[in-house]
Amino acid sequence: MKLITARTLKQGMTMEESKLSQSYQDACAIAFLNENDMAKFNLKEGDLLKAKTSYGEVVVKCGKVVIDEGNLLIPMGPWANILIGGNTGGTGMPDFKGIEVEILKTDENILNVKEIIQKLK
Amino acid sequence: MEIKNVPCPFCGSLCDDIIVNVENNEIKSVKNGCGISITKFMKHHVNAVKSPMLKKEGNLVDVSIDEAIDKAAEILKNANYPLIFGLSTTECEAQSKALELAELIGATIDQLPSVCHGPSIMALQSVGQTTATLGEIKNRADMVIFWGCNPIEAHPRFFNRYSGAAKGMWSDRSKRYIVTIDMRETSTAKKSDKFIKISHGKDYELISIIRAAIKGQGIPDNVEEITGVKKEDLENLTNRMKNAKYGVVFYGMGLTQSFGKELNTDNAISLVKDLNEWTKFSIIPMLGHYNVAGAVHVWGWQSGYPFSINFALQYPRYNPGEFSATQMLVRKECDAALIVATDPVAHFPNEAARHLAGIPVITIDPKFSLTALISEVVIPCATAGIEAEGTAYRMDGIPLRLKKVVNSEFPPDREILERIIERLKEKMKEQ
Ligand code: SF4
Numbered sequence: 001m002k003l004i005t006a007r008t009l010k011q012g013m014t015m016e017e018s019k020l021s022q023s024y025q026d027a028c029a030i031a032f033l034n035e036n037d038m039a040k041f042n043l044k045e046g047d048l049l050k051a052k053t054s055y056g057e058v059v060v061k062c063g064k065v066v067i068d069e070g071n072l073l074i075p076m077g078p079w080a081n082i083l084i085g086g087n088t089g090g091t092g093m094p095d096f097k098g099i100e101v102e103i104l105k106t107d108e109n110i111l112n113v114k115e116i117i118q119k120l121k
Numbered sequence: 122m123e124i125k126n127v128p129c130p131f132c133g134s135l136c137d138d139i140i141v142n143v144e145n146n147e148i149k150s151v152k153n154g155c156g157i158s159i160t161k162f163m164k165h166h167v168n169a170v171k172s173p174m175l176k177k178e179g180n181l182v183d184v185s186i187d188e189a190i191d192k193a194a195e196i197l198k199n200a201n202y203p204l205i206f207g208l209s210t211t212e213c214e215a216q217s218k219a220l221e222l223a224e225l226i227g228a229t230i231d232q233l234p235s236v237c238h239g240p241s242i243m244a245l246q247s248v249g250q251t252t253a254t255l256g257e258i259k260n261r262a263d264m265v266i267f268w269g270c271n272p273i274e275a276h277p278r279f280f281n282r283y284s285g286a287a288k289g290m291w292s293d294r295s296k297r298y299i300v301t302i303d304m305r306e307t308s309t310a311k312k313s314d315k316f317i318k319i320s321h322g323k324d325y326e327l328i329s330i331i332r333a334a335i336k337g338q339g340i341p342d343n344v345e346e347i348t349g350v351k352k353e354d355l356e357n358l359t360n361r362m363k364n365a366k367y368g369v370v371f372y373g374m375g376l377t378q379s380f381g382k383e384l385n386t387d388n389a390i391s392l393v394k395d396l397n398e399w400t401k402f403s404i405i406p407m408l409g410h411y412n413v414a415g416a417v418h419v420w421g422w423q424s425g426y427p428f429s430i431n432f433a434l435q436y437p438r439y440n441p442g443e444f445s446a447t448q449m450l451v452r453k454e455c456d457a458a459l460i461v462a463t464d465p466v467a468h469f470p471n472e473a474a475r476h477l478a479g480i481p482v483i484t485i486d487p488k489f490s491l492t493a494l495i496s497e498v499v500i501p502c503a504t505a506g507i508e509a510e511g512t513a514y515r516m517d518g519i520p521l522r523l524k525k526v527v528n529s530e531f532p533p534d535r536e537i538l539e540r541i542i543e544r545l546k547e548k549m550k551e552q
């Protein structure tokens with residue numbers, strides 16, 4: 001699938017409050033996909049899924065949205081960042097949209113922001 | 122006390138009609154703002170940094186502001202290749218001071234476009250830009266195209282206040298034809314007269330086909346296969362574009378972050394240039410952070426360049442592919458970083474954030490950001506536009522004066538940067 005990261009209203013609002021809040025995690029640790037793709041991967045809304053790119057993997061919640069089949073939308077934030085690489089193709093800007101991503105259902109937990117930061121070190 | 126006409130320091134719309142009610146130095150209510158704006162004002166103190174802090178034995182502990190500034194100056198003095206990043210959400214005066222600091226220490230200085238609208242600025246440097254003020258658009262535009270942007274969610278008042286449904290002197294919603302071109306049916310698409318769904322990453326192709334069609338060449342029969350857009354929709358669109366009296370294209374990261382990046386924007390600007398042979402058309406990037414345009418102007422005056430500027434050779438050099446903050450971090454080149462009013466740990470690829478977590482970082486931010494968590498020095502400041510006044514540039518390049526509506530116990534960014542510069546100069550003399 002193709003990974004698309006984007007700004008969302010919820011992400012913007014909860015970010016202004018606190019990035020350590022549960023509401024920020026609820027707004028950002030989520031991947032949206034098309035109904036047919038959900039069926040294909042045996043996913044329901046609220047299930048946990050693991051998304052994997054050549055840069056990293058992350059567990060997020062599954063959400064439904066009207067989008068083309070084959071696209072996975074994750075709001076910008078610490079969870080999406082794990083999947084994005086630093087290559088900028090000479091533009092200075094990383095590829096935030098269009099990276100190849102694989103997904104599968106999981107029963108692993110979503111990491112919270114503090115755990116993600118711990119892992120940076 | 123009611124304070125009127127306050128600009129909202131959040132997104133590039135910089136709506137300057139916010140009414141803030143203040144009692145005993147506390148914001149009691151906010152009128153006219155969108156949801157994000159109300160949160161920004163009402164919760165500006167939530168999760169705030171309460172005191173300057175230094176990392177000692179692995180923990181951030183409270184210190185005096187003098188001690189924090191001294192340590193910040195020490196880190197920057199000892200660094201061989203420091204990075205200064207952020208500044209897109211603070212006032213122009215702080216942006217100017219930051220550039221002065223970068224020059225003093227031979228740093229690389231960069232601001233947020235390197236992760237969002239950098240390609241727009243790069244394209245603008247190569248092909249120019251046909252622009253207009255948002256006031257002009259509100260009053261005159263009879264065709265509005267939103268390309269790869271979703272203002273209803275990212276700039277919530279933009280549609281009603283300046284573009285889609287805004288009531289101007291000679292135009293209003295009933296006289297305006299609104300088109301959204303996007304890969305998904307966004308909330309903005311739902312409010313438009315026409316939604317054109319494009320396959321992901323096919324913007325360059327679609328723009329090229331429109332440019333050719335406008336010049337009289339036929340639209341290829343397999344256009345739907347190439348771009349996902351129906352031939353008749355495209356015929357209709359090009360006709361409408363040529364017949365509009367005053368058209369405008371607003372574009373966002375759907376265009377700048379997709380495959381092709383600055384070449385997409387370059388092509389979109391060129392399309393608008395072409396259209397000006399028939400009618401009046403403008404193009405404006407939907408800047409997300411409220412003062413990206415400010416840094417572009419201020420750094421432009423001071424150094425000649427808008428972002429990704431390097432002073433290692435004591436004169437400014439510009440090269441986003443080399444000096445963008447992400448590149449500097451991913452290549453593990455910088456050995457210290459000063460982060461002002463932004464949160465790279467929240468918004469950079471992990472690969473870049475990882476290097477940041479391993480070098481000494483100084484964060485100047487009113488809020489406890491994720492970057493603060495990995496910093497050696499954290500200096501709280503007065504929030505620009507709420508606790509400090511200053512200048513900011515709206516996305517269309519109009520400067521507005523930010524207001525101070527409540528007091529803060531901390532100095533504004535410009536003052537903190539000024540003090541770091543002074544302390545650094547003293548330390549350099551001591552050597
Ligand atoms: S649209 Fe942007 S500038 Fe206007 S009130 Fe909302 S967040 Fe503030």
